Amino acid sequence: QVQLRESGPGLVKPSETLSLTCAVSGVSIRSYYWSWIRQSPGKGLEWLGYIYYSVTTNYNPSLRGRLSLSVDTSKNHVSLRLNSVTTADTATYYCAREAYGENWLDPWGQGTLVTVSS
Amino acid sequence: DIQMTQSPSSLSASVGDRVTITCRASLNIQNYLNWCQQKPGKAPELLIHRASSLHSGVPSRFSGSGSGTDFTLTISSLQPEDFATYYCQQSFSLPYTFGQGTRVELK
Numbered sequence: 001q002v003q004l005r006e007s008g009p010g011l012v013k014p015s016e017t018l019s020l021t022c023a024v025s026g027v028s029i030r031s032y033y034w035s036w037i038r039q040s041p042g043k044g045l046e047w048l049g050y051i052y053y054s055v056t057t058n059y060n061p062s063l064r065g066r067l068s069l070s071v072d073t074s075k076n077h078v079s080l081r082l083n084s085v086t087t088a089d090t091a092t093y094y095c096a097r098e099a100y101g102e103n104w105l106d107p108w109g110q111g112t113l114v115t116v117s118s
Numbered sequence: 119d120i121q122m123t124q125s126p127s128s129l130s131a132s133v134g135d136r137v138t139i140t141c142r143a144s145l146n147i148q149n150y151l152n153w154c155q156q157k158p159g160k161a162p163e164l165l166i167h168r169a170s171s172l173h174s175g176v177p178s179r180f181s182g183s184g185s186g187t188d189f190t191l192t193i194s195s196l197q198p199e200d201f202a203t204y205y206c207q208q209s210f211s212l213p214y215t216f217g218q219g220t221r222v223e224l225k
Contacts, residue, residue: 002164035214045205045216046160060213062119096163103209104152111161 002026004095004109012116013047018082022095031099034078040091120208124217130225137193141206141221146186150210153191157202
């Protein structure tokens with residue numbers, strides 16, 4: 001059974017870098033696309049980007065180049081780094097799997113809440 | 119970006135009711151439309167993919183239809199565990215985008 005678990009600091013200061021990890025179990029991260037999505041009360045669900053085995057990345061232009069995704073195959077996890085954060089980046093962050101050619105997100109991790117505040 | 123518009127934003131219904139939620143895309147997305155369900159404090163879960171394909175393990179009272187720009191999610195007989203928020207999501211082009219959600223509440 002595939003399980004995803006996000007983790008990271010719950011509080012980040014404005015202008016700093018938000019770093020999160022998605023630990024994947026039950027499947028190799030080499031074989032799938034891994035998306036990050038966030039949810040805030042003001043903006044609903046927002047797809048941030050995906051990564052495929054360090055070969056392909058695609059980022060939402062709305063993040064204006066602040067996002068970087070990477071994979072660590074030795075740990076079977078996917079990482080997110082979002083720099084120059086503001087209070088607008090306060091949200092619950094989810095990772096989710098997408099199989100090649102399937103074009104849907106399943107499963108999702110349980111999410112991790114990140115608050116940007118000084 | 120493709121804009122996804124759901125209606126209604128919320129609805130009140132009773133157990134056993136038939137519920138219909140609509141989703142409209144700002145351009146033709148063929149059948150690249152997914153529906154997910156989110157319960158309070160939980161992550162979204164996939165219900166339907168490619169507009170009408172029921173995801174594994176999802177009860178048959180859920181169904182989806184539509185293509186192009188107009189799509190529908192139907193719950194044929196609402197059950198207590200179905201009170202949740204439902205989102206449509208297009209996967210036709212990047213960036214993926216979601217509807218604003220439809221909250222289904224107990225009447």
